[in-house]
Amino acid sequence: MATSQSTSQATSQATSYAVVTGANKGIGFGVCKKLASNGVVVVLTARDEERGLKAVESLKEFGLSDLLVFHQLDVNDPASVATLAHFIKTKFGKLDILVNNAAVTGGKLLDGDALLRMRNGEKVDLSEVGYATYELAQQCVETNFYGVERITEALIPLLQLSTSPRIINISSRAGFLKNIPNEWARTVFSDIENLTREKIDRVLKEFQKDLKEGFLEIKGWPTFAPAYTMSKAALNAYTRIMAKKIPHFHINSVCPGFVKTDMNNNTGQLSIDEGSETPVMLALLPNSLPSENFDIKEQSRYAVVTGANKGIGFGICKQLVSNGVTVVLTARDEKRGIEAVEKLKEFGVSDQVLFHQLDVTDPKSIESLANFIKTHLGKLDILVNNAGISGTNVDHDALAAAREKADSVDWRKFAYENYESTEACIRTNYYGAKLMCEAFIPLLELSDSPRIVNVSSTMGKLERIPNEWARGVLSDVESLTEEKVDEVLKKFLNDFKEGSLETNGWPPGLSAYIVSKASLTAYTRVLAKKHPSFCINAVCPGFVKTDLNFNIGYLGVDEGAESVVRLALLPNGAPSGLFFYRSEVASV
Incomplete structure (x- = not known):
């Protein structure tokens, strides 16, 4: 089902269209709000129709109703994905931005405080933090990796009709390869030149097999949030493959930071708005910039x-x-x-x-x-x-x-x-x-x-600087040099020392701060x-x-x-x- 307060008005006035998955709350909700605030028509999707509609209603408070459309979506259901693709094609005729945000943890969090203590470097019994089952792990890999792949492949034909196609995969630092002890898996994922979709699939199947047989630690797989870690590492690898495969697209993955969401029992450090800022920046990148996985780098x-x-x-x-x-x-x-x-x-x-x-x-x-x-x-x-x-x-x-x-x-x-405080200000703030x-x-x-x-x-x-000569020097971008900035500062300090600030047109108050910051x-x-x-x-x-x-x-x-x-x-x-x-x- 799709709803909007004024879909026809939005589609006639806006030129950019976006789909955000898992968007009824958390980072996905924040991404929708920021994209719409930038004039993008956003299709807010959620698995639960009632929650999705409530999310759209709450965004009306920001005066964004004309730029928001709701459509139900389960990224694990091919029929649901196909329905969304058909809706986009019929209503908009193209897609400009796809933000793959929908994800699950692959486990059950038991104690948020224990999670926070663990992040603070304390030794914590992992059984206190939460637990994972094979079924939950399977669901995690299916949603976080295969769900992203499914929706991406379904919407690529519509993205190809855009003059500025963007795909942003919401990943995590948990997916850094240093978090995977298994040397074979690390090697496969890090070999960018030879990386293929089939190789990613092979790693995930081997991981799931060892998880089912209880061999995680023996085989060198992550023992805390194993499915989440592996799914995000696989997502980063998939991002690289797709960027090579479709070079005229901008395709990047990004860790938005440790954001307060339901997923971590709101123990994060960043707000939703702070977490959504970087994904939106990537979504709105100009065409001149290359497609690269610059927010997920193994090198510090x-x-x-x-x-x-x-x-x-x-x-x-x-x-x-x-x-x-x-x-x-x-x-x-x-x-x-x-x-x-x-x-x-x-x-x-x-x-x-x-x-x-x-x-x-x-x-x-x-x-x-x-x-x-x-x-x-x-x-x-x-x-x-x-x-x-x-x-x-x-x-x-x-x-x-x-x-x-x-x-x-x-x-x-x-x-x-x-003079002493003035000279110290110039020396600190500028020099x-x-x-x-x-x-x-x-x-x-x-x-x-x-x-x-x-x-x-x-x-x-x-x-704020009345002195016409100083303004002229500092505003002449073409002829500006370090030496000319020095001349302005020397003249200012000399006039201050001689008590002629007002006579020579310098600021009457906070003069050193103003001149140092202008310089x-x-x-x-x-x-x-x-x-x-x-x-x-x-x-x-x-x-x-x-x-x-x-x-x-x-x-x-x-x-x-x-x-x-x-x-x-x-x-x-x-x-x-x-x-x-x-x-x-x-x-x-």
């Missing part, structure tokens, strides 16, 4: 985040780790940095977070970190320049007294600037980021997907032109509650970190040299 990615013991930097570390990145969390204060790493261990990521002391204003400290990365990791994939200061001194006693009298107090009324880039570019050049994300601010928009955004453009194979962008994460603004922001740390992490994980070929306000490209 390594990131350095500066100023990361708290605030946005800490949130960035947490989200990068959740996406499978090994992160070097850095902080000027060693004690606070180590405490931050310990705090991250609560999320079960102790093997993916390293700490290294770093003062971005000290060349020797930067050199020490670079040597550490080179020795222990051999390369760097992501550099996030987050360390920053306000450039002001605050009368904390007066601020505290004011807060006792009023709930809301603007801390800036109790802040003042002097610190520049020194980091210069030191780590050689290690980033060893990556196949180098990313630099400079955390900037809309405070650094050129409209950082300008430097981002210069660097992007200099290194066209890199993806280098600046981003304002929004007005986030942090110590820097005495927690008067309106966004949470996780919300602020989200836009930075999105840029850090952009696919190859993505835009470079831009300034973003959160997730949108913005003017400078």
